[in-house]
Amino acid sequence: MEFDFQRAKRLIDSAEKILVIAHRKPDGDTLGACISFKRALSKLEKEVTMACIDEIPERYAYLPDIKHFVKDFNFREYDLMIVCDAGASYMTDYHSKYEDIWCGDVPVINIDHHASNDNFGTVNVVDTNAASTTMIIYKFFKYAGYDISPQIATCILTGLYNDTGSFMHQNTTPEVLRIAGEMVGAGGKVVDVSRNLFKNTSVSTLKLWGRVLSNLKINDEGVAMSVITNRDFEECNAEVDELSGAVDFINCVPNTKFTVLLHEDGAGNVKGSFRTRKEGVDLEEIASKFGGGGHKKASGFTIPGRLEKEIRWKIVPSHEDRKHRSIKSGN
C-alpha cells in the first residue's frame, strides 16, 4: 500500500488540474471520498473539479461542496483523474459519454476497496480489506501529510457510516471505530451524518417497509419470508431501490434459520435476497439453486418471472418450459 501511496502522491504533486470522479448512482462513500480530495487538494492550490454522471440524492445535501459536482467535462483539460470507490471504470458510466476517456491520455488514480476491482488505473490504490474508500483516503492523507479539516472528517465519517451500514455490518472493525472516533474528534459532524443517512426516510419508503413487515411470515422450518409485488410498489408509490436494506432489517427474528425477501422488479423479474445470522447455514448454496450467488451469510438471485400467491407464494418463471420453483412459506 505504501508504494501505491507514494506513486499516487507523485501523480498528484505533478498535476495542476485534477478531475475527481464518483461512481454512478452515488452513495455516501464515493461522495465523501471525492469531496475529501477536492477539499484537501484545493488547499494545495490545485484546481479541482468533481464529477458524477447521475443526480446527487437529496439526503447528501449536508455534505460540504455537494453542489459543486458537475456532470459534463472535457477530460483532456486535466492532468490527472482520480476515480473514487468504483470497482471498475465502467462504474462511473462516463465511457457512455466520452468513449475514449480511459484510453490512457490522462493518468488515472483508481482508489477503491471493492474485491472486484480490475485495477483500471495508472496507479491503483486498492485495499479490499478497507471498510470504505474514505478509510483508504484517511490513511493516504496521513501518509501524504494532508490536513484533515472538520469538513473532511465529516466526509470520511460519511463513507464509513455508509459502507458499514451505520456501524452494524461485520466490517465494523476496531480500526473502523478508531478512525470514526478520530474523525469525530477532528470535528466531523456525526449527528449530521446519522440524521441525514439513517433517520431520513420518505413516506413511500416507510409504507413499502410496512408492507414488508406485514407480509412477514415464519414457516415450520424456521425461515422468515416476506414478499413485495409490483402492485405493492405501485400502491406505496415507491421505487424498487427503496427496498434496499429491508431484508437486513427483517433478519432479526430470534430462532430463525434465515430470512428471504422476494420481490418483483417491475421489469419482469423476481429477485430474492437471503440473509442469516446463523453459523452453518450456507446461503450461497441456496441462492445457487435459483441461479444466483453471493456469500454464506448474504446472497441473492434474479430470475425472469412473477410472484403468485396460491396457498404459498410461488415464483412463476417467464419461460413455461422452466420448472416452477417455489419457496416454502407460511400462508
Ligand SMILES: [Mn+2]
Ligand atoms: Mn464504498
